[in-house]
Amino acid sequence: MLDPASDTPASDTKDRLLDAAERLFAAGGVGATSLRAVTAEAGVNVAAVHYHFGSKQELLRAVFVRRIAPLNEERLKRLDALEAQPDGPTLEATLEALVTPSIEFAEAHPQLSELVGLLYSEPVDEARALAHEVFAETMGRFCAALGRVLPAVPPADIEVRFAFVVGAMVHVLSRRAPLPHEPAEMRDALLRFLAAGLRAPADPRAPRRGAP
Amino acid sequence: MLDPASDTPASDTKDRLLDAAERLFAAGGVGATSLRAVTAEAGVNVAAVHYHFGSKQELLRAVFVRRIAPLNEERLKRLDALEAQPDGPTLEATLEALVTPSIEFAEAHPQLSELVGLLYSEPVDEARALAHEVFAETMGRFCAALGRVLPAVPPADIEVRFAFVVGAMVHVLSRRAPLPHEPAEMRDALLRFLAAGLRAPADPRAPRRGAP
DNA sequence: GTCTATAAAAGGATAGAC
DNA sequence: GTCTATCCTTTTATAGAC
Numbered sequence: 212m213l214d215p216a217s218d219t220p221a222s223d224t225k226d227r228l229l230d231a232a233e234r235l236f237a238a239g240g241v242g243a244t245s246l247r248a249v250t251a252e253a254g255v256n257v258a259a260v261h262y263h264f265g266s267k268q269e270l271l272r273a274v275f276v277r278r279i280a281p282l283n284e285e286r287l288k289r290l291d292a293l294e295a296q297p298d299g300p301t302l303e304a305t306l307e308a309l310v311t312p313s314i315e316f317a318e319a320h321p322q323l324s325e326l327v328g329l330l331y332s333e334p335v336d337e338a339r340a341l342a343h344e345v346f347a348e349t350m351g352r353f354c355a356a357l358g359r360v361l362p363a364v365p366p367a368d369i370e371v372r373f374a375f376v377v378g379a380m381v382h383v384l385s386r387r388a389p390l391p392h393e394p395a396e397m398r399d400a401l402l403r404f405l406a407a408g409l410r411a412p413a414d415p416r417a418p419r420r421g422a423p
Numbered sequence: 424m425l426d427p428a429s430d431t432p433a434s435d436t437k438d439r440l441l442d443a444a445e446r447l448f449a450a451g452g453v454g455a456t457s458l459r460a461v462t463a464e465a466g467v468n469v470a471a472v473h474y475h476f477g478s479k480q481e482l483l484r485a486v487f488v489r490r491i492a493p494l495n496e497e498r499l500k501r502l503d504a505l506e507a508q509p510d511g512p513t514l515e516a517t518l519e520a521l522v523t524p525s526i527e528f529a530e531a532h533p534q535l536s537e538l539v540g541l542l543y544s545e546p547v548d549e550a551r552a553l554a555h556e557v558f559a560e561t562m563g564r565f566c567a568a569l570g571r572v573l574p575a576v577p578p579a580d581i582e583v584r585f586a587f588v589v590g591a592m593v594h595v596l597s598r599r600a601p602l603p604h605e606p607a608e609m610r611d612a613l614l615r616f617l618a619a620g621l622r623a624p625a626d627p628r629a630p631r632r633g634a635p
Numbered sequence: 636g637t638c639t640a641t642a643a644a645a646g647g648a649t650a651g652a653c
Numbered sequence: 654g655t656c657t658a659t660c661c662t663t664t665t666a667t668a669g670a671c
Binding site: 267 | 663664665666667
């Protein structure tokens, strides 16, 4: 991205199509967005999308891969660094490796927020298969890592609690209604909430009233 | 529903259209589902949907209201009962009033799960406005109730944490991949996770390692 | 690589017979 | 209330000039 001599010159027709598709798919859904709307937004011709991508589905795939591949790379790079330490990571550090790249990427590319929500939500079969394909490996590694730092939580519970983690993360990342927080504050609040939830005792009998 | 003398006889054309639309909208998204597909699934004529609902948008609205209105009524009924007690509710009881009806309704009407995911996800403006209209009052009341049972958590934090609560709840309710738990177990796991997360201390300095 | 033009199909919506 | 038939628009996708 900082390499002007790259083989992907900025503002190419291909990139403009990806930008436009990303914007419109996120704003209106894939099924409701026509290729004509995409090409109009990109300021290119109707036939360009078929020349460069072949079909609407492949355009959708390219839109997702462009943003989410580097996000997952960053997450796994952080997780690798944590696991290379002799003592092993803390719960907080593991969660931060999962969450922080999302927040930072969402700041750098505001469209990512809406894309993530779209990917987790779009009911079309192809989109859901794509979501699984793009996220399964990374999420599996983090789920396993969380299981290791939470040895007292049974594996089946880890899996369920990890679904809660992903749900909370996706929901705040994909919100249209802006939360009354700076990104860094929201990240910290999310990390505190998730860490406490993951550490919850297995026994539900703790009917304390009020705050901690 | 148990009143055969009601003015809404079961298996009416209207009901069959609602059933079919619910199924197909949830499975493929609104924009990607044609009215022709809906009427074919319902086994009725193409013109029936316009006769009974007037347009695709009004059909979508009717689909949501039919399922979500009673869900919210049940939630608010439970919250009212809790708040009528002299001591006021516990955090666990408040969360249960929010979560349990979702789980029970999702068992009774499996389509609800996919509808909830659809409503929170569909990026089309009308659908999002409908989601806000249908949920805003109920969610506002629960957010305020949670603030009262968590007096140590600042109001702005309550709002953010409530977004995490909704995200986790929606995500597990709308999952296509089945979780390895009975509904009652999943509900208990969710309640424990959410209660612990909401009670998290405001200070993030608690780098304990491992389980509780 | 980009454009114009057009094919071929599917979409929402309506009119009018029954 | 339900059907057939149809109008008009929009869609994806392609063919071929430049």
